[in-house]
Amino acid sequence: MKAIGYIRVSTADQADHGVSLDAQRGKLEAWAALNGYELASVHVDAGISGARADNRPALQEAVSEACKHKAALVVYSLSRLARSTRDALEIADRLDKAGADLVSLSEKLDTTSATGKLTFRLFSILAEFERDQIVERTRMAMEYKRSKGEYLGGAAPYGKRLVDGQLVTDDYEQGVIREARRMYVPGKVGLRAVAKHLNENGFTSRGKQPFQAVQVRAMVA
16 A cells, blocks of 8 residues: 655744644654555645645645645645645545545544544634634624724824824814815816815825825725
């Protein structure tokens, strides 16, 4: 029986202080020897993030080789294979359709057996559920902040200032906005004319730079 190994580290620091490439390779070799597999090759992505699967050339090569030989793709952990549940499931589905298998040593997942296939699917569902919960909690927190009038991020819009997480009125800037709106008459007095008027009359933008038409557009919208 043939096995194809895949190992990855995201940074040089992780290689030195985390699960190094040599440590991962050793685990894969030990598994192959114990279970009667020939470890035909080990593909390595060094210094590459696991956030995406499509930008890791060694992973794509490992999956293709496992599919070609209907071998077992062996990884130290699912985190080495993919950070995304979707990517992990897509890789597993591709292997399954080709008659290949997936083995993750840390999670003791082994799709060479029916029980292993079920375990992997349950594990993936739970991971997806956890991600959805995080998204839901984040959305609820943002909605609560919005209901309390808290600013949700980014630079404060012109006419407002950010004070202790709250947007408060900036009297000077509100005065500039009122003047811009007073001057602006669509079809008669355009944005550039208003910007020129503001500049000539001593009004300044937040950065103390002359007003441009794009800034006036935001004020009169």
